[in-house]
Amino acid sequence: MVWMSWTLPTALFFGGIALILVAMTTWQIVSPCVERKGFLPIVTSRGDRLFIGLLTSAFIHLTFVALTEVALLVATALSVIWMIILMRWG
Template sequence: MTASRNFRILVAACLLVLAAVASFIFWAAPVRDGAISWTAPMIARGWMAWTLATAVFFWLIAALLVAFTLIGIGCPEVPRTGILRIETTRGDRLFISLLGAGFINLIWLGLVGSHQPWALIVCLLYALAVFRWV
């Protein structure tokens, strides 16, 4: 087998696992009045507030890590120096973006309130800036 074929098999296997986990998350989601409830606990009287939104958040983080791993395997990179004057890789920039997004959401929650969709847009713009210039 060629390396290209092995890589395609690896990508397909990762996508299959991620799809299976996503299917399980939505299968396990609580349903109220015929609709999926995003805020109802998935585990009654559980030790953690596992809601559908929480599970999807962690699934997205895992999917990002898998995607960046596959990108790193498929086309290795050379660290680059940005405006911070430190060498960063894609993974470093992803970490900086996620850390900044957490702080942006906390500041937004404290100053504006719980209307978070606009904070998501700010976080995406921040991530684009980090990946472009850091």
């Protein structure tokens, strides 16, 4: 990753996203999903919920950076909890 001048946290972040995408693709191949309606006001598939979760997790982190002095690990923990809730019941 030196050729892109990435820091370790940046490389870990994008590596994590890549692993999530590989895991979701494998899960879709092994067990195709059926669209359903949870607490979100739209019918969604697993991929839709993943996208919504990643997008809202970015907003959670941006909010923490803009409005608080709290460590980003707190925002990350909240994002993980949000993703679990969204993927399960969204």
